[in-house]
Amino acid sequence: MENLWQGLIKALQLIISLDPEVIQIAGRSLWIAATSCILATIVCLPLGSIIHFNKFYGKRLLINILQTLYSVPTVAVGLFVFVFISRAGPLGSLGIMFTPIAVIIGQVILITPVITGLTVSALSGVDKGIAETAVSLGANRLQKMILVLREARYAIISAVIMGFSRAVSEVGLSLMIGGNIKGFTRTITTAISLETSKGNLELSLALGMILIFLALLVNIAFNQLQHR
Amino acid sequence: MTLINVTKLTKEYDGQCILKEIDLKIERGEAFALIGPTGTGKTTLIRLLDLLEEPTSGNIHFDGIDVTHNKQQRFEVRRRLSLVQQKPIVFDMSVYDNIACGLKWRNEKSNVIEQKINNALALVGMNEYQARNAKTLSGGETQRVAIARALVTEPEVMFLDEPTANLDPNTTLKIEEILANIKQEKKTALVMATHDMSQGQRLANRIGVLLDNRVMQVGSPNDIFCLPQSLDVAEFIGIENILPGVVTERDSELLTVKVNSHSLQVVSHRMVGEKVYVLIRPEDITFAFSKEKSSARNSLDGTIKRMTPLGTLVRIEIDCGFPLLGVVTRNSAEELEFKIGKRINASFKATAIHLIERWY
Ligand SMILES: Nc1ncnc2c1ncn2[C@@H]1O[C@H](COP(=O)(O)OP(=O)(O)O)[C@@H](O)[C@H]1O
Numbered sequence: 001m002e003n004l005w006q007g008l009i010k011a012l013q014l015i016i017s018l019d020p021e022v023i024q025i026a027g028r029s030l031w032i033a034a035t036s037c038i039l040a041t042i043v044c045l046p047l048g049s050i051i052h053f054n055k056f057y058g059k060r061l062l063i064n065i066l067q068t069l070y071s072v073p074t075v076a077v078g079l080f081v082f083v084f085i086s087r088a089g090p091l092g093s094l095g096i097m098f099t100p101i102a103v104i105i106g107q108v109i110l111i112t113p114v115i116t117g118l119t120v121s122a123l124s125g126v127d128k129g130i131a132e133t134a135v136s137l138g139a140n141r142l143q144k145m146i147l148v149l150r151e152a153r154y155a156i157i158s159a160v161i162m163g164f165s166r167a168v169s170e171v172g173l174s175l176m177i178g179g180n181i182k183g184f185t186r187t188i189t190t191a192i193s194l195e196t197s198k199g200n201l202e203l204s205l206a207l208g209m210i211l212i213f214l215a216l217l218v219n220i221a222f223n224q225l226q227h228r
Numbered sequence: 229m230t231l232i233n234v235t236k237l238t239k240e241y242d243g244q245c246i247l248k249e250i251d252l253k254i255e256r257g258e259a260f261a262l263i264g265p266t267g268t269g270k271t272t273l274i275r276l277l278d279l280l281e282e283p284t285s286g287n288i289h290f291d292g293i294d295v296t297h298n299k300q301q302r303f304e305v306r307r308r309l310s311l312v313q314q315k316p317i318v319f320d321m322s323v324y325d326n327i328a329c330g331l332k333w334r335n336e337k338s339n340v341i342e343q344k345i346n347n348a349l350a351l352v353g354m355n356e357y358q359a360r361n362a363k364t365l366s367g368g369e370t371q372r373v374a375i376a377r378a379l380v381t382e383p384e385v386m387f388l389d390e391p392t393a394n395l396d397p398n399t400t401l402k403i404e405e406i407l408a409n410i411k412q413e414k415k416t417a418l419v420m421a422t423h424d425m426s427q428g429q430r431l432a433n434r435i436g437v438l439l440d441n442r443v444m445q446v447g448s449p450n451d452i453f454c455l456p457q458s459l460d461v462a463e464f465i466g467i468e469n470i471l472p473g474v475v476t477e478r479d480s481e482l483l484t485v486k487v488n489s490h491s492l493q494v495v496s497h498r499m500v501g502e503k504v505y506v507l508i509r510p511e512d513i514t515f516a517f518s519k520e521k522s523s524a525r526n527s528l529d530g531t532i533k534r535m536t537p538l539g540t541l542v543r544i545e546i547d548c549g550f551p552l553l554g555v556v557t558r559n560s561a562e563e564l565e566f567k568i569g570k571r572i573n574a575s576f577k578a579t580a581i582h583l584i585e586r587w588y
Pocket residue numbers: 241242246264265266267268269270271272273
């Protein structure tokens with residue numbers, strides 16, 4: 001108990017004094033996850049729209065598969081990417097193993113099902129009458145789709161936030177294909193797992209607090225937006 | 229050229245026939261009301277005409293263009309139409325942006341858009357509301373925004389599905405006033421569905437009666453309400469005295485029709501021996517205690533069976549061999565001391581009776 005208390009105080013000191021290492025790690029976590037999230041969103045919004053606005057054979061099944069993949073283990077995605085980008089793999093010549101690029105590729109794959117699936121749900125949640133009203137007012141197909149996306153905006157933003165949260169909080173994938181290289185691929189989660197095993201609780205706690213604080217910040221910003 | 233020409237239009241849902249071989253013409257600029265009880269397919273017909281749904285069979289021509297199935301043509305023609313749904317849906321944006329949608333989608337310039345929206349808002353009396361989020365409006369306000377939104381694109385036909393069904397009487401009055409103004413000021417044809425016959429009568433130049441999935445009769449309000457052509461229409465428009473009879477004599481236009489043991493004088497064109505239904509509107513019957521000298525050719529004596537107050541009126545049912553319904557004002561009912569069981573005389577003119585064919 002004493003240990004934990006002292007650890008917390010030291011952690012706060014690290015944060016308040018803007019310890020360069022802590023800031024650097026937190027910053028890296030943030031930009032890697034943000035990049036993954038943006039890239040995934042660019043793919044997922046059109047993909048989710050295509051799935052929602054079209055009738056095709058196996059649509060229900062595809063949505064079920066996506067939903068199952070929400071909870072795919074991060075290490076499974078890590079392993080999958082590992083096989084591709086390791087020296088002997090088909091993309092081995094790119095030499096991206098243990099780089100932030102590898103981590104971003106992994107995270108994009110990890111969160112694509114979540115953002116796509118939740119985008120489909122968000123669009124299905126829009127009153128069917130919206131699309132029909134748009135059509136009756138003379139919207140073409142694209143104009144109708146944009147309007148429905150706009151009506152679903154809050155649910156879609158929350159889908160993107162879910163994706164971001166998953167990316168920023170995963171650890172298995174970053175460890176496997178990022179390698180937790182200090183000053184290069186070390187992120188909040190990989191640092192926590194390493195420092196904790198080394199007994200360096202203060203740093204772990206400080207990073208953990210920052211992670212929770214970030215999550216809080218994102219949620220508050222989202223709520224503000226929704227209630228505007 | 230006829231603006232909308234519908235031939236043998238049929239719509240089925242899951243093998244169940246909702247509309248059966250509808251033939252209908254809508255002319256440029258007219259006000260047409262589609263009346264009929266709930267569940268007869270008014271909404272379905274409007275959705276077919278607005279090209280939101282495709283018919284199972286039959287054809288729709290708009291301004292000479294076949295728009296029954298061709299996707300591109302349906303899209304282009306749809307931009308010349310508009311619809312105010314029974315429960316209008318507004319988008320989660322300001323009133324102004326809601327109304328702007330149709331114009332933006334047609335690539336109008338923003339200064340033109342502003343001008344048109346201001347005019348449309350003025351017509352429905354909603355100028356002060358333009359910055360409000362449309363989702364926060366009341367039912368009547370939403371209806372007015374939906375009308376402005378449908379009108380702003382200057383459609384050739386504006387469809388309105390039960391424009392006042394969910395509104396209180398005051399708001400209904402306001403909406404009807406707006407529609408009457410549109411009818412007067414705009415070249416837009418109005419096609420409205422309503423289960424409220426009197427609304428159809430107030431707002432339309434022509435009425436179509438939809439019963440049993442068919443258009444049973446189309447005509448002027450006067451035709452429909454005074455000269456129904458079938459028993460179904462007569463019952464739907466509320467003619468309460470419908471008596472089976474047979475034409476027994478004919479003297480040019482003056483017929484004698486036998487109903488039970490009574491002979492009624494009717495002005496009409498029917499052959500001797502024809503089986504008919506005799507239709508008499510309650511308000512065309514005059515009651516008195518004794519046969520009065522009047523121009524009414526028909527006079528029947530009967531006993532008062534029932535008296536039902538109806539606001540300032542009293543509905544009186546007498547038995548004169550068959551039940552006959554009439555109305556008198558409350559005042560005259562009191563003055564004349566009408567009571568159940570009293571004998572009174574009912575008279576009505578030969579021209580107050582309308583005959584329709586009877587098959588059995
Ligand atoms: N999409 C649909 N699927 C199946 N049945 C429908 C559908 N739309 C309407 N119907 C049926 O068609 C009939 C006519 O409905 P509707 O056109 O709404 O009548 P109205 O507007 O005159 O009240 C009803 O029996 C209704 O249940």
